[in-house]
Amino acid sequence: MTYLFILLFIALLTGLYSYNTTVRESAYRAAQQACQESQVQNLDGYVALKSLYFGRNNENKLRLLKRYQFEFTTTGSKRYLGHIIMQGKFPIIVEMEPTD
Numbered sequence: 001m002t003y004l005f006i007l008l009f010i011a012l013l014t015g016l017y018s019y020n021t022t023v024r025e026s027a028y029r030a031a032q033q034a035c036q037e038s039q040v041q042n043l044d045g046y047v048a049l050k051s052l053y054f055g056r057n058n059e060n061k062l063r064l065l066k067r068y069q070f071e072f073t074t075t076g077s078k079r080y081l082g083h084i085i086m087q088g089k090f091p092i093i094v095e096m097e098p099t100d
Contacts, residue, residue, distance in 0.1 A: 023066065024049070027084045030091035031070040034082065038096060043071040043079060050083070063087055074099045 027047045035042040047068040055065045066086045071079045078100070085093040 023086055023089050024068070026089050027066075027068040027086050027091060028070075030084050030094055031068075031072075031082060034084075034094045034096060035072050038072075040072045040074050040080075040096075040099070041076070043073055046070070047084065057087075065092075072096065 024047060031047050032042055047070045049066060050069045051067040053065055053067070054062050057063050064087075068084045068086065070082045070084070072082055073079055080097040080099055082094070082096040084091050084095075
């Protein structure tokens with residue numbers, strides 16, 4: 001019986017890791033698209049999870065949100081920050097700092 005719980009726990013951890021990897025990749029694609037539309041260069045080729053929190057949607061239902069951060073540049077000399085709010089696997093807000 002103990003082995004069954006251990007296997008279930010390992011399966012749960014594997015599933016969570018796989019899901020979080022999918023969400024991070026989706027956030028990265030959203031960052032790449034935002035940079036492409038703004039004609040700026042995405043730096044470092046990654047997004048970083050900055051926070052995990054609960055928020056409410058338009059129907060006032062509680063939802064889990066993840067906030068990812070990325071960096072971009074216009075000229076290569078100064079870095080600017082961008083943020084992506086993810087609900088599940090879907091980006092709902094993409095924000096970028098104004099550039100000079």
